[in-house]
Amino acid sequence: MNLRNSGRGKALLLVPLVLALGACATDAPLDTLDPKGPEADAIQNLVVPVFAIAAVVFVLVEFGVLFLAIKFRQRKGDDDSLPVQHHGNFKLEIGWTILPALVLAGVGAASVFTLFDLADTPADAQDVTVIGQQWWWEYRYDVDGDGEDDIITANDLVIPVGQPIALTIESRDVIHSFWIPALNGKRDAVPGRAQPLTIEADEPGVYRGQCSEFCGLSHAYMRMRVVALEPADYQTWQENQLTDAQVPEEELAKQGLEQFRTSCSACHLVSGPGGNADLYKGAAQVSGAAPNLTHLASRGVFAGSIFDLWLDTNFNEEVDTEEIGKIFNVADMKKWLRNAPAEKPMYPQGERGMPNLQLDDAQIDALIAYLKTLE
Numbered sequence: 001m002n003l004r005n006s007g008r009g010k011a012l013l014l015v016p017l018v019l020a021l022g023a024c025a026t027d028a029p030l031d032t033l034d035p036k037g038p039e040a041d042a043i044q045n046l047v048v049p050v051f052a053i054a055a056v057v058f059v060l061v062e063f064g065v066l067f068l069a070i071k072f073r074q075r076k077g078d079d080d081s082l083p084v085q086h087h088g089n090f091k092l093e094i095g096w097t098i099l100p101a102l103v104l105a106g107v108g109a110a111s112v113f114t115l116f117d118l119a120d121t122p123a124d125a126q127d128v129t130v131i132g133q134q135w136w137w138e139y140r141y142d143v144d145g146d147g148e149d150d151i152i153t154a155n156d157l158v159i160p161v162g163q164p165i166a167l168t169i170e171s172r173d174v175i176h177s178f179w180i181p182a183l184n185g186k187r188d189a190v191p192g193r194a195q196p197l198t199i200e201a202d203e204p205g206v207y208r209g210q211c212s213e214f215c216g217l218s219h220a221y222m223r224m225r226v227v228a229l230e231p232a233d234y235q236t237w238q239e240n241q242l243t244d245a246q247v248p249e250e251e252l253a254k255q256g257l258e259q260f261r262t263s264c265s266a267c268h269l270v271s272g273p274g275g276n277a278d279l280y281k282g283a284a285q286v287s288g289a290a291p292n293l294t295h296l297a298s299r300g301v302f303a304g305s306i307f308d309l310w311l312d313t314n315f316n317e318e319v320d321t322e323e324i325g326k327i328f329n330v331a332d333m334k335k336w337l338r339n340a341p342a343e344k345p346m347y348p349q350g351e352r353g354m355p356n357l358q359l360d361d362a363q364i365d366a367l368i369a370y371l372k373t374l375e
């Protein structure tokens with residue numbers, strides 16, 4: 001087949017073009033070459049020199065191949081004799097064996113040192129347990145260090161800037177992979193294992209990620225965010241997370257609470273008098289299979305971070321975190337409560353994920369009024 005003139009050949013030529021254009025994106029929150037914390041810096045400091053060495057080798061080799069191919073090409077009227085042969089040139093052969101070995105040994109040593117460096121967890125790190133689940137991330141904080149989780153939240157992993165965070169990554173079902181490119185490399189969430197990963201953010205902001213191990217139907221809709229706050233803001237956040245939900249005052253929201261206790265308690269937990277924890281009768285603090293909603297409205301996103309919970313915020317900008325949360329995203333929340341599997345593919349019969357609960361408009365409006373109070 002003549003590649004150059006065939007349609008497929010032209011299509012193949014488009015591939016590098018598309019890749020090159022893709023590399024020009026400025027709004028690229030998953031950029032692996034834009035570190036925002038010390039762990040990501042360590043990786044960058046390895047990647048840049050290794051890439052530079054690889055680039056030099058690439059150019060030299062390609063240039064050499066082209067040069068030799070052109071210089072020794074078959075010309076018209078050649079007598080078909082071979083050029084001078086170098087086989088058995090001891091010096092040359094030793095040289096081009098040892099030089100690559102040395103280059104690789106150098107790169108290898110640098111890589112191993114970086115790996116050791118990344119495996120070190122600073123002594124003052126704060127612990128957070130990360131649990132991957134089809135198809136969202138749960139975060140658990142043991143604030144007072146008594147071995148019990150005091151804060152259980154989802155989607156947004158909230159951390160203070162300048163503070164190393166020692167994550168312990170687990171899974172409740174299949175293998176997922178936790179990855180916030182701006183803060184560190186990826187680490188798999190493997191059922192039955194607890195895998196460490198340290199992250200730290202230099203500046204306040206929202207750092208996005210994406211589950212990077214195929215984990216079933218809605219893998220592509222399993223995103224996550226790290227929200228880094230100034231220490232004082234973090235303190236405020238933490239104090240708020242430690243409070244219980246109160247019985248709402250507004251009439252519609254009160255109806256929503258009743259509806260919530262009826263329709264949602266099989267899976268979701270809201271602790272406090274304004275919630276349904278009493279229905280769990282001593283069971284674990286969460287049902288184990290759905291996000292804890294006690295402080296739902298304090299998050300920026302929902303459903304595996306695919307929908308904004310609050311509108312009118314541009315999370316790609318340097319975020320003034322105090323500005324997060326102006327208008328509750330009623331439209332997407334309505335659709336979610338009406339028929340969640342239509343918004344995000346989930347296995348049928350609520351085997352995994354949230355089923356269609358056949359709610360009517362009035363029930364949904366009441367539920368939204370209630371959910372909004374869960375700040």
Ligand SMILES: [Cu+2]
Pocket residue numbers: 132133135175176177211212213214215219222
């Ligand atoms: Cu996943």
